[in-house]
Amino acid sequence: MNNVRAILITIGDELLIGQTIDTNSAxxxxxxxxxxxxxxxxxxxxxxxxxxxxxxxxxxxKASIILMTxxxxxxxxxxxxxVLCDYFGGKMVVNERVLEHVKAIFSRRNRPFLExxxxxxxxPDVCDVMFNSMGTAPGMWFEKDGKIYVSMPGVPFEMEYIMxxxxxxxxxxxxxxxxxxxxxxxxxxxxxxxxxxxIKDFEAALPAYIRLAYLPSPGSVKLRxxxxxxxxxxxxxxxxxxxxxxxxxxxxxxxxxxxxxxxxIVGAAFAGKNKTVGxxxxxxxxxxxxxxxxxxxxxxxxxxxxxxxxxxxxxxxxGIARELIDDAGVVSEPVAEEMAKRARTVLNADYGLGVxxxxxxxxxxxxxxGTVCIAVANKDKVVSKTxxxxxxxxxxxxxxxxxxxxxxxxFLNERI
Amino acid sequence: MNNVRAILITIGDELLIGQTIDTNSAxxxxxxxxxxxxxxxxxxxxxxxxxxxxxxxxxxxKASIILMTxxxxxxxxxxxxxVLCDYFGGKMVVNERVLEHVKAIFSRRNRPFLExxxxxxxxPDVCDVMFNSMGTAPGMWFEKDGKIYVSMPGVPFEMEYIMxxxxxxxxxxxxxxxxxxxxxxxxxxxxxxxxxxxIKDFEAALPAYIRLAYLPSPGSVKLRxxxxxxxxxxxxxxxxxxxxxxxxxxxxxxxxxxxxxxxxIVGAAFAGKNKTVGxxxxxxxxxxxxxxxxxxxxxxxxxxxxxxxxxxxxxxxxGIARELIDDAGVVSEPVAEEMAKRARTVLNADYGLGVxxxxxxxxxxxxxxGTVCIAVANKDKVVSKTxxxxxxxxxxxxxxxxxxxxxxxxFLNERI
Numbered sequence: 001m002n003n004v005r006a007i008l009i010t011i012g013d014e015l016l017i018g019q020t021i022d023t024n025s026a027x028x029x030x031x032x033x034x035x036x037x038x039x040x041x042x043x044x045x046x047x048x049x050x051x052x053x054x055x056x057x058x059x060x061x062k063a064s065i066i067l068m069t070x071x072x073x074x075x076x077x078x079x080x081x082x083v084l085c086d087y088f089g090g091k092m093v094v095n096e097r098v099l100e101h102v103k104a105i106f107s108r109r110n111r112p113f114l115e116x117x118x119x120x121x122x123x124p125d126v127c128d129v130m131f132n133s134m135g136t137a138p139g140m141w142f143e144k145d146g147k148i149y150v151s152m153p154g155v156p157f158e159m160e161y162i163m164x165x166x167x168x169x170x171x172x173x174x175x176x177x178x179x180x181x182x183x184x185x186x187x188x189x190x191x192x193x194x195x196x197x198x199i200k201d202f203e204a205a206l207p208a209y210i211r212l213a214y215l216p217s218p219g220s221v222k223l224r225x226x227x228x229x230x231x232x233x234x235x236x237x238x239x240x241x242x243x244x245x246x247x248x249x250x251x252x253x254x255x256x257x258x259x260x261x262x263x264x265i266v267g268a269a270f271a272g273k274n275k276t277v278g279x280x281x282x283x284x285x286x287x288x289x290x291x292x293x294x295x296x297x298x299x300x301x302x303x304x305x306x307x308x309x310x311x312x313x314x315x316x317x318x319g320i321a322r323e324l325i326d327d328a329g330v331v332s333e334p335v336a337e338e339m340a341k342r343a344r345t346v347l348n349a350d351y352g353l354g355v356x357x358x359x360x361x362x363x364x365x366x367x368x369x370g371t372v373c374i375a376v377a378n379k380d381k382v383v384s385k386t387x388x389x390x391x392x393x394x395x396x397x398x399x400x401x402x403x404x405x406x407x408x409x410x411f412l413n414e415r416i
Numbered sequence: 417m418n419n420v421r422a423i424l425i426t427i428g429d430e431l432l433i434g435q436t437i438d439t440n441s442a443x444x445x446x447x448x449x450x451x452x453x454x455x456x457x458x459x460x461x462x463x464x465x466x467x468x469x470x471x472x473x474x475x476x477x478k479a480s481i482i483l484m485t486x487x488x489x490x491x492x493x494x495x496x497x498x499v500l501c502d503y504f505g506g507k508m509v510v511n512e513r514v515l516e517h518v519k520a521i522f523s524r525r526n527r528p529f530l531e532x533x534x535x536x537x538x539x540p541d542v543c544d545v546m547f548n549s550m551g552t553a554p555g556m557w558f559e560k561d562g563k564i565y566v567s568m569p570g571v572p573f574e575m576e577y578i579m580x581x582x583x584x585x586x587x588x589x590x591x592x593x594x595x596x597x598x599x600x601x602x603x604x605x606x607x608x609x610x611x612x613x614x615i616k617d618f619e620a621a622l623p624a625y626i627r628l629a630y631l632p633s634p635g636s637v638k639l640r641x642x643x644x645x646x647x648x649x650x651x652x653x654x655x656x657x658x659x660x661x662x663x664x665x666x667x668x669x670x671x672x673x674x675x676x677x678x679x680x681i682v683g684a685a686f687a688g689k690n691k692t693v694g695x696x697x698x699x700x701x702x703x704x705x706x707x708x709x710x711x712x713x714x715x716x717x718x719x720x721x722x723x724x725x726x727x728x729x730x731x732x733x734x735g736i737a738r739e740l741i742d743d744a745g746v747v748s749e750p751v752a753e754e755m756a757k758r759a760r761t762v763l764n765a766d767y768g769l770g771v772x773x774x775x776x777x778x779x780x781x782x783x784x785x786g787t788v789c790i791a792v793a794n795k796d797k798v799v800s801k802t803x804x805x806x807x808x809x810x811x812x813x814x815x816x817x818x819x820x821x822x823x824x825x826x827f828l829n830e831r832i
Binding site: 013014015016017018019020021022023025026027028029030031033038039040041042043044045046047051055058073074075076077109111112114116117155156157182191192193194196197203211212213214215216222224226259279281283284285286287288289290292293294296298299302303304305306307308309310312313316317346347348360391393394395397 | 429430431432433434435436437438439441442443444445446447449454455456457458459460461462463467471474489490491492493494525527528530532533571573596598600607608609610612613619627628629630631632638640642675695697699700701702703704705706708709710712714715718719720721722723724725726728729732733762763764776807809810811813
C-alpha cells in the first residue's frame with residue numbers, strides 16, 4: 001500500500017474548553033479521502049506557542065502533510081501566524097493583495113480600517129500565500145524537509161474555500177497515492193450484533209484490504225466497507241461487488257445503499273414515487289421540517305409543517321377537536337393520527353405525519369416523560385405507534401425525529 | 417499555577433474519514449473544566465492497535481489523566497478493549513454484573529443473546545469496571561505509573577452517563593487543582609477588531625492569569641474571559657468584576673452576559689417580558705421553531721410556526737393574498753411583513769416573525785441566491801430587513817436563522 005498520510009491540527013482554546021464543536025475536521029477528512037489521502041490522526045491544541053510547536057514537531061514525524069486550522073484572527077489571542085513565521089525561520093511582510101482585499105472588506109461593511117487590521121495583511125516571507133476571498137485571513141503553505149504544512153482560518157466556510165480552491169488541487173497534483181474507496185449500507189430495525197451474525201461468513205471472507213465497520217445510531221446501523229489499493233478502478237469494482245452481496249443478504253432491513261442522512265433517504269423515496277408530504281409537529285418543534293428542507297430539491301415533495309406547540313394551535317390551525325384532546329390526552333395515538341390526517345389536508349399533501357409527545361418531566365401530563373406518539377396517513381389509511389425514550393429532552397427529540405422518518409419510510413414503502 | 421492536565425483520545429476510523437462529527441470532546445472538556453481539570457490536547461486515532469498504543473505512550477508523558485472514548489462495540493472492528501488489556505498486562509475475564517445487564521437488555525428488546533455478545537461482558541482483570549446502565553459496554557479505569565487511563569464508549573449518552581456517575585466524582589476526590597473560571601459576553605452588530613479597539617485599555621490591564629478570547633460568528637462576537645488560580649472564590653470575584661467592566665463598556669452591543677445560544681437569549685427575553693411569539697417560516701423550513709423548542713420552558717412563550725415551504729401554503733394556511741405574492745415576489749419585504757403579521761394572528765401570539773428567501777440558485781426566482789427577507793411584527797408595528805448571504809444553502813439557512821433571532825431580540829428590546 002502506498003497511502004499518503006495527512007494529520008489535521010486544530011488550534012484554539014475554544015476546542016479544549018468545549019466552547020466549540022469541531023466540524024472542520026470531518027469535512028477536511030472527506031475531501032482528503034476523495035483524493036486518496038488518508039488522515040491518520042487529528043490533534044487539537046491550545047493557542048499557546050509551546051503547544052503549537054510541540055504538535056508540529058511530533059506530527060511531522062508521522063505524516064507528510066500537516067493541515068492546520070485556527071488561530072489566525074486579528075486579536076491578540078490568535079498567535080498561529082507569528083508562531084509559524086518563527087518556526088519556519090521567516091519574517092513578517094505585508095502582502096499587497098491581501099491588504100487591498102482586507103481594506104475593501106472593511107469599506108464594504110462601512111467599518112473603519114484600524115491599525116490592528118494592518119496585521120491581517122502580514123504574512124511570513126517563507127510561505128506561499130493562498131488567497132481567501134471569503135474572509136480576511138489568508139491561507140499559508142510552507143514546505144520543510146520534504147513535508148508540507150498548511151495553515152488556514154478556523155471559520156468553516158473560509159477553510160472550505162481555501163481547501164477547495166488551493167490546497168486540494170495542489171495536493172492532487174503533488175501526490176499519486178493509493179485509492180481509498182468507501183461504500184456504505186444503511187439498515188434499520190436490527191442491532192449490530194444481530195447483523196454481524198447474519199453476515200459472519202462474508203465478513204470472514206473479506207480480503208485484508210477491504211475493512212468492514214459498524215456504525216450504530218438509534219434505530220439504525222450503518223455498515224461501511226473501506227477498500228485501499230493501487231488500482232482505483234479495480235478496487236471500486238471489487239468493493240462494489242461486496243457491497244452488493246451485503247445489500248442482498250440484508251435486503252429486509254436495508255433502507256439505503258449509500259451514505260445519506262435519513263432525511264435524504266426519505267426525501268428520495270417521496271421524489272421517486274412523485275408524492276408529497278406535510279407534517280404536524282408538536283414535540284419535535286419543526287425539527288423534522290428543518291431536516292426535510294436541508295435536502296436540495298425538497299420543495300418538490302415537501303409541502304410544509306404546522307408546528308403546533310400549543311394545544312390552541314392544534315385546535316385552531318389543524319382543526320383537531322378539543323374533545324378528542326381532552327378525552328384521549330394530547331400525547332396519544334388518536335391525537336397523533338388526527339394530526340397526520342389533518343396535516344395531509346391543510347397542507348394539501350399525499351402523506352401526512354403527526355408527532356406528539358412529552359420529552360421531559362412535566363406533572364401536567366398523564367404520560368411518562370419520553371413518551372412519543374407518531375402517526376402516518378395517506379388517503380387510504382393511518383397507522384400510529386407509541387415510543388418510550390429514556391433520555392433528556394434534546395436526545396428524546398432526536399430520537400422522535402429519527403423514528404418519525406423511519407416510520408414515514410416504512411409506510412411509504414409498504415413495509416408496515 | 418497547579419493545574420491538573422487531562423488529554424482526550426477519541427478512537428475510531430469514522431472520526432478520521434469524516435463520517436462522524438466529534439461532539440463528545442466538547443462536552444467532556446466542559447465537565448472537566450468545571451472541576452478544575454484542564455484539557456491540554458485532544459487526539460483522534462484510528463481503530464488500529466499500533467495507533468492506539470502510540471497515542472497512549474505519547475500522551476501519557478504530557479498529562480496525568482488520559483480519557484478515551486470509542487472502539488468498545490461488539491463487532492470485530494472495535495479493538496480498544498483487547499488493546500488496553502494487553503497494554504496494561506491483564507487478561508480478559510467475564511464480569512458477572514455486566515453479563516446480567518447485557519442479557520437483560522437483550523431480553524427486554526426481544527433480541528437473541530449471541531455468542532458475540534458474551535464478549536461484551538468481558539473486561540480486563542487489571543481495571544476497575546464502571547457500570548454503564550445506558551448501554552452494553554462498561555467503562556474501564558486503569559492506573560499505571562501514577563497516571564490514570566479511562567476508557568468509555570463513544571455513544572454520547574453512554575459516555576455522559578459514565579462520566580457523570582463515575583469518572584468526574586472519582587477525579588474530583590483525587591485531585592485538588594487550581595480553579596478555572598470562564599465568563600462570556602455576547603455582542604451583536606460589530607466586528608472583532610472594532611471591539612478590540614474599544615476595549616484595548618482593559619485588555620492591556622488584565623492580569624496574566626486572566627485571558628481574553630474573541631469568538632466570532634455571523635452577526636455576533638463572543639468575548640470569553642478565562643481565569644486560573646488557586647483560590648477559586650477570589651478568582652470568581654475578580655473575573656466577574658472584569659466581566660462587568662467589559663459589559664459596561666460594550667453595553668450598546670451586548671445581547672447577553674453569559675454563554676447561551678441565541679435561541680436561549682431570545683427565549684429569556686420573551687419570558688422576561690411575558691410575551692409570546694409565533695413564526696411563519698419559508699426558507700428556514702422550521703429551523704427557527706426547532707431552535708426555540710430546544711430551550712426548556714419554551715412552551716411558555718413559543719406558540720408555534722407555520723412552515724410554509726410552498727406558495728399554496730402561504731396562501732391557504734396563512735391567508736396571504738396571492739396577488740401580493742405575484743406583485744411583490746415571494747422573496748420580498750412586503751411578503752415577509754405579511755407573514756410576520758399573519759403568524760401573530762393565526763398563532764395567537766404577541767410577536768410574529770416572517771422569513772422568506774432564496775437559499776441557493778433557482779432560475780424561477782427574480783432575486784439573487786442568498787437573498788433573505790425577515791420581518792418582525794407586534795400589534796403596533798412591523799419592520800423588515802433584506803439580507804444578502806453569499807454561501808451555500810446550508811450556511812445561508814444558518815445565517816437566516818441567526819439574523820432572524822437577532823432581529824427578534826432587537827425589536828423586542830426596542831433597539832431597532
